Amino acid sequence: MELGTLLLIIVVPGVILYIWYAKLISRRNAAREALSSIDVQLKKRHDLLPNILKLAGRFMTHEKDLLEGLTALRARVDAGYDPSDPAAVQAHLTAGQELQSGMARFFAVAENYPELRSAETITKAQDTFTEAEAHISAARRFYNAAVTDLNNAVEIFPGSMIAGWAKVKPMPFWEMEDTSHRAAVNVDDYLK
Structure with missing residues (x-):
C-alpha cells in the first residue's frame, strides 16, 4: 500500500471525527x-420582584402568605446550579416557571385591591414585569432552539x-407546565 493512500485512510476519518466533535462542542456551548x-x-425579573412585593405589601396585608411564598420562590430561582448537569438545569428552569405562575397569581389577587390597582407605581411595575416576562419568553425560544440542535x-x-466519548449530554427543554388540568384563578379564593 502506498504511503499516500495509507495517509488518506488515516487522516480523512480523523478530520471528519474532529469536525463532528467541534460541531458538538459548539452546539453545547450555544x-x-x-x-x-x-x-x-x-x-432582571429577580431584581424587579422585591420592589413590586414591597409596594404590594403596603396594601395587601391579608396576602402575607402569598408574598412570602413569592419571596421563597425568588430565592430558589436565584440559587446556583451546574449548567453541565441536565437535572440541575431542569430544576432551575422549573423554579423559574413556578415563580412565573406565582406572579400571575399575585397580579390576579392584586386586581381585587382598588388602592393598589390605582397606584401608578404598581401599574408601572406590572408593565415592567410584563416586559421582563416577554424577554424571558424570547430567551426561552432561543434556548429551546439551541437545545434542539x-x-x-x-x-x-x-x-x-x-x-459519549466527549461526555456531551442532551440538555432539557424549557417546557411550560401542563395547565390543562388547572382551573382559572379565582381571586375570591385568596381573599377569604
Missing part, C-alpha cells in the same frame, strides 16, 4: 449561552458515539 441569556432575563447532534448516529 445551548449554554442560550441558558445564560435566560439567566440574564431571570435576573444540540440534542439532535447528540442523539443521531454517529454523533451519539462521539458525544
Whole structure:
C-alpha cells in the first residue's frame, strides 16, 4: 500500500471525527449561552420582584402568605446550579416557571385591591414585569432552539458515539407546565 493512500485512510476519518466533535462542542456551548441569556432575563425579573412585593405589601396585608411564598420562590430561582448537569438545569428552569405562575397569581389577587390597582407605581411595575416576562419568553425560544440542535447532534448516529466519548449530554427543554388540568384563578379564593 502506498504511503499516500495509507495517509488518506488515516487522516480523512480523523478530520471528519474532529469536525463532528467541534460541531458538538459548539452546539453545547450555544445551548449554554442560550441558558445564560435566560439567566440574564431571570435576573432582571429577580431584581424587579422585591420592589413590586414591597409596594404590594403596603396594601395587601391579608396576602402575607402569598408574598412570602413569592419571596421563597425568588430565592430558589436565584440559587446556583451546574449548567453541565441536565437535572440541575431542569430544576432551575422549573423554579423559574413556578415563580412565573406565582406572579400571575399575585397580579390576579392584586386586581381585587382598588388602592393598589390605582397606584401608578404598581401599574408601572406590572408593565415592567410584563416586559421582563416577554424577554424571558424570547430567551426561552432561543434556548429551546439551541437545545434542539444540540440534542439532535447528540442523539443521531454517529454523533451519539462521539458525544459519549466527549461526555456531551442532551440538555432539557424549557417546557411550560401542563395547565390543562388547572382551573382559572379565582381571586375570591385568596381573599377569604
